Amino acid sequence: MSRQMIVGNWKMNGLRESSRELVAALLAGMPKTGPDVVICPPFTQLALLADSLASTSVGLGAQDCHQDPSGAHTGDISAPMLKELGVSHVILGHSERRQEHGELDETVREKAVAAAKAGLTPIVCVGETNDQRENGDYTDTLGWQIKGSLPDGFCGIVAYEPIWAIGTGLAATEAQIAETMTFLRQELVRQFGEAGKAIKILYGGSVNADNAVAILSIPEVAGALVGGASLKADAFLSIVGAASAG
Numbered sequence: 419m420s421r422q423m424i425v426g427n428w429k430m431n432g433l434r435e436s437s438r439e440l441v442a443a444l445l446a447g448m449p450k451t452g453p454d455v456v457i458c459p460p461f462t463q464l465a466l467l468a469d470s471l472a473s474t475s476v477g478l479g480a481q482d483c484h485q486d487p488s489g490a491h492t493g494d495i496s497a498p499m500l501k502e503l504g505v506s507h508v509i510l511g512h513s514e515r516r517q518e519h520g521e522l523d524e525t526v527r528e529k530a531v532a533a534a535k536a537g538l539t540p541i542v543c544v545g546e547t548n549d550q551r552e553n554g555d556y557t558d559t560l561g562w563q564i565k566g567s568l569p570d571g572f573c574g575i576v577a578y579e580p581i582w583a584i585g586t587g588l589a590a591t592e593a594q595i596a597e598t599m600t601f602l603r604q605e606l607v608r609q610f611g612e613a614g615k616a617i618k619i620l621y622g623g624s625v626n627a628d629n630a631v632a633i634l635s636i637p638e639v640a641g642a643l644v645g646g647a648s649l650k651a652d653a654f655l656s657i658v659g660a661a662s663a664g
């Protein structure tokens with residue numbers, strides 16, 4: 419299996435002291451040879467983590483960026499600003515942003531363009547609601563999200579995060595993940611041709627120390643996007659340990 423990627427999304431968690439402690443514990447336990455690891459703290463802790471991670475192999479990610487490089491956008495942060503801080507990856511179109519901020523596929527696509535232009539790797543999230551999964555029309559949703567959120571020439575990562583599995587402790591089953599990964603791959607190839615075969619697809623949604631081995635063994639799963647468990651060093655390190663070092 420090729421080298422996998424584990425991304426920790428701290429969401430809106432972490433004051434200075436707890437962030438310092440968490441990152442120190444993570445670095446102390448990080449395997450010498452392991453998967454690619456990226457930590458995405460809130461904006462306010464990016465500078466602190468940029469320092470802590472500077473001479474390590476752990477990457478630094480942000481949780482969003484604006485689609486414009488600068489301008490009158492109160493409260494927003496641009497991709498070049500993140501780049502300047504030492505950020506390498508940026509999560510875009512997370513369902514919490516799509517739902518809480520009404521973020522549309524088109525905006526996510528513009529943000530992905532802006533991120534790539536600034537030299538960041540976008541991690542674009544897609545995922546269906548519980549209703550869409552139960553009605554059986556979740557592939558329509560995912561198909562539209564892939565089509566609408568990924569720009570031409572997309573050179574980033576896709577994260578499949580079923581909304582009903584986020585923060586619920588109820589991860590998608592292996593069969594559901596495997597089937598959806600196959601569908602997403604098909605859509606990526608339809609949209610990007612040969613290049614669509616190389617786009618990594620992560621799984622996210624209640625990944626924890628107990629289910630990581632099973633989830634990360636599913637073909638097509640290139641890694642995991644981890645929320646809650648990324649806030650506990652032991653749990654996150656177990657997930658890192660379950661991933662392929664390639």
Ligand SMILES: O=C(CO)COP(=O)(O)O
Pocket residue numbers: 427512579583584585586587622623624625643644645646647
């Ligand atoms: O939304 C997620 C990561 O982006 C997943 O969150 P949980 O791992 O807490 O379910």
